[in-house]
Amino acid sequence: MSIPPDRIPPALRTEALEQLLTERGLVDPSVMERFIATYERDVGPLNGARVVARAWTDPGYRAALLCDGTAAIEEMGFSGPQGEHIVVLEQSEEVHHVVVCTLCSCYPWPVLGLPPSWYKDPAYRARVVREPRTVLSEMGLDVPPERRIEVWDSSAEVRYLVLPQRPAGTGSWDADALAGIVTRDAMVGVAEVSAA
Amino acid sequence: MDSIADLGGMQGWGRVRVPAADEPPFAEPWEGRAFAMTVLTMGRISGRNLDAFRHALARLHPVDYLVDGYYGRWLHAAELMLTDSSILGPGAVDARARRNGGETVTEPGVPEPDKPDYTPTAAGSLREVEQAPAFAEGDAVRTLDLHPVGPTKLPGYLRRRTGTVTAVCPAHVLPDTNAVFAGENAQHVYTVAFTSAELWGPGAEEFTLHAELFESYLEAAA
Numbered sequence: 001m002s003i004p005p006d007r008i009p010p011a012l013r014t015e016a017l018e019q020l021l022t023e024r025g026l027v028d029p030s031v032m033e034r035f036i037a038t039y040e041r042d043v044g045p046l047n048g049a050r051v052v053a054r055a056w057t058d059p060g061y062r063a064a065l066l067c068d069g070t071a072a073i074e075e076m077g078f079s080g081p082q083g084e085h086i087v088v089l090e091q092s093e094e095v096h097h098v099v100v101c102t103l104c105s106c107y108p109w110p111v112l113g114l115p116p117s118w119y120k121d122p123a124y125r126a127r128v129v130r131e132p133r134t135v136l137s138e139m140g141l142d143v144p145p146e147r148r149i150e151v152w153d154s155s156a157e158v159r160y161l162v163l164p165q166r167p168a169g170t171g172s173w174d175a176d177a178l179a180g181i182v183t184r185d186a187m188v189g190v191a192e193v194s195a196a
Numbered sequence: 197m198d199s200i201a202d203l204g205g206m207q208g209w210g211r212v213r214v215p216a217a218d219e220p221p222f223a224e225p226w227e228g229r230a231f232a233m234t235v236l237t238m239g240r241i242s243g244r245n246l247d248a249f250r251h252a253l254a255r256l257h258p259v260d261y262l263v264d265g266y267y268g269r270w271l272h273a274a275e276l277m278l279t280d281s282s283i284l285g286p287g288a289v290d291a292r293a294r295r296n297g298g299e300t301v302t303e304p305g306v307p308e309p310d311k312p313d314y315t316p317t318a319a320g321s322l323r324e325v326e327q328a329p330a331f332a333e334g335d336a337v338r339t340l341d342l343h344p345v346g347p348t349k350l351p352g353y354l355r356r357r358t359g360t361v362t363a364v365c366p367a368h369v370l371p372d373t374n375a376v377f378a379g380e381n382a383q384h385v386y387t388v389a390f391t392s393a394e395l396w397g398p399g400a401e402e403f404t405l406h407a408e409l410f411e412s413y414l415e416a417a418a
Binding site for chain 2: 001003007008009010011012013014015016017018019020021024026027031032033035036039040044084085102103104105113114115116117118120121122123124125126127128129130131132133134135138139140148149150151152153154155156157158183185190191
């Protein structure tokens with residue numbers, strides 16, 4: 001298998017496709033721009049961080065979130081494509097959860113936005129279902145040996161949100177301050193949240 | 197189908213990428229445009245659906261799947277779906293890109309559209325089904341040895357493996373038939389847990405793997 005030397009770069013293919021579709025009125029560049037801006041500005045991991053921060057500060061909400069993630073997340077106003085059925089996985093001292101989609105790169109868009117490059121990379125998709133502890137370590141997370149690892153391959157339409165452990169030293173923080181430290185990577189299970 | 201998209205367990209990829217904080221959603225402007233064109237044309241213009249999109253990804257040539265990254269993959273799949281529905285003539289994008297680059301190329305004419313005759317029975321992919329689930333939490337199940345020519349959401353590494361049902365999920369449209377407009381065939385989905393030794397042998401790292409599997413992929417394990 002070889003790459004043809006005259007292969008058209010994706011930027012030029014995209015330009016050509018957009019020309020073909022706009023000339024015929026099939027897509028509208030201004031609609032495209034609004035759509036792109038929505039995913040650049042409005043739909044991102046801050047939504048998930050607000051869900052996590054509320055679960056850390058409101059035990060009733062935490063219980064509801066773990067029982068029916070979709071409903072509890074929708075209650076905060078987050079729903080839409082790739083968020084029809086969300087299950088929340090709670091990290092603990094005993095278990096560490098990590099999420100992948102080996103068949104494509106399915107991801108809970110309403111709470112985390114579009115997936116980061118490492119999540120879509122073949123190396124992550126291929127390897128985290130085979131040697132998760134090694135993969136997590138390469139990503140900078142050494143899971144303590146006594147902590148069990150559970151890997152979730154979202155092979156159908158269930159999407160997962162990881163509820164990280166609340167870091168020590170944040171007892172007096174309010175939900176807004178806590179949301180500020182919750183990272184995208186912790187909500188997929190390849191990092192932990194740190195108060196620093 | 198057994199395709200480059202079915203990556204679970206494949207070896208030889210080297211180290212994973214270390215996450216970068218504050219990575220933008222689109223590394224380059226064309227990625228955002230490819231994303232928007234894919235989403236905006238998938239149903240409205242090509243008359244296809246999300247399952248057909250995933251099946252289009254699985255049908256890409258490995259070079260097209262891998263070389264241009266995630267949104268390159270989307271771009272090639274969008275082109276494939278638009279060509280499948282005869283919105284674009286075969287080779288139309290190539291021809292336009294080469295003309296834009298100054299080559300003398302004849303572009304194919306605009307074909308007569310040929311979209312699938314498909315209207316979903318409800319929004320999204322969750323459906324109500326009348327039959328009771330065939331399996332319950334705690335049941336031992338074995339995945340079938342399925343190698344369909346067409347789409348499937350049974351990853352290759354989960355064939356012929358025994359696991360335990362840990363949750364019965366609501367019914368979903370079956371992508372295998374929905375992707376090719378052969379019916380929604382909604383059925384129950386199960387979260388099934390497999391030990392790493394069952395998947396990768398006795399020398400494997402110790403962990404549990406959970407996957408959601410459609411009822412037609414499973415049989416009761418002895």
